Amino acid sequence: MSTKLELDAIQQSASASPTNGNGHKLTPTTLASASVQEIYTELLTRIGEDPTRDGLLSTPDRMEKSMAFLTQGYTQSIDEVLHDALFDVDYDEMVMVKDIEFYSLCEHHLLPFFGKAHIAYVPRGKVVGLSKIPRIVDVFARRLQVQERLTQQVAEAIEAAIHPQGVGVVIEAQHLCMMMRGVEKQSSLTVTSSMRGVFKTQLQTRNEFLLLVNPQR
Numbered sequence: 033m034s035t036k037l038e039l040d041a042i043q044q045s046a047s048a049s050p051t052n053g054n055g056h057k058l059t060p061t062t063l064a065s066a067s068v069q070e071i072y073t074e075l076l077t078r079i080g081e082d083p084t085r086d087g088l089l090s091t092p093d094r095m096e097k098s099m100a101f102l103t104q105g106y107t108q109s110i111d112e113v114l115h116d117a118l119f120d121v122d123y124d125e126m127v128m129v130k131d132i133e134f135y136s137l138c139e140h141h142l143l144p145f146f147g148k149a150h151i152a153y154v155p156r157g158k159v160v161g162l163s164k165i166p167r168i169v170d171v172f173a174r175r176l177q178v179q180e181r182l183t184q185q186v187a188e189a190i191e192a193a194i195h196p197q198g199v200g201v202v203i204e205a206q207h208l209c210m211m212m213r214g215v216e217k218q219s220s221l222t223v224t225s226s227m228r229g230v231f232k233t234q235l236q237t238r239n240e241f242l243l244l245v246n247p248q249r
């Protein structure tokens with residue numbers, strides 16, 4: 033990896049000769065002041081590609097947009113998502129939303145992990161609008177993540193928003209960093225869970241939830 037000093041040296045030598053052999057204008061810069069697209073262009077070069085060939089010309093632009101989308105959770109908050117979607121109720125039975133599809137990026141390799149989230153809670157006078165539950169998952173999934181933390185953050189967000197009697201979150205996911213890098217666990221599913229309140233203290237509640245998650249097992 034280039035240090036800032038090396039980049040400054042490149043900058044100085046580049047400003048002495050402002051074009052390369054092909055007549056392309058060099059845009060000398062430091063790592064910190066480089067645009068996202070310049071960084072992706074450099075990345076393509078470093079892995080042995082030619083970023084000026086046809087198929088790659090727009091790739092840095094697409095990578096920037098794609099990365100911004102996949103990490104847009106950093107610009108979102110649970111308060112924004114839930115601000116008009118908390119309702120008072122008398123209902124005190126389990127509320128469950130299952131098979132919520134999600135896509136995230138592992139923070140160790142920046143490779144996708146994806147799967148399904150199953151979320152349940154037992155209200156204490158308040159519920160969350162049902163359509164907001166998948167959005168809570170997305171706020172945290174669209175960041176660099178590890179599956180364990182994603183699971184906890186979703187549970188914590190629901191706990192903090194409506195203070196239910198309990199909340200349970202189960203996430204099942206496949207990790208491309210395991211599947212693509214020759215770990216040879218191609219079809220393995222990683223399952224994580226977070227059980228709080230009555231989901232932790234009452235076996236019956238937890239079992240009801242787990243049975244709803246996996247009725248066939």
Ligand SMILES: [Zn+2]
Nearest residue numbers: 138140141209
């Ligand atoms: Zn990974």
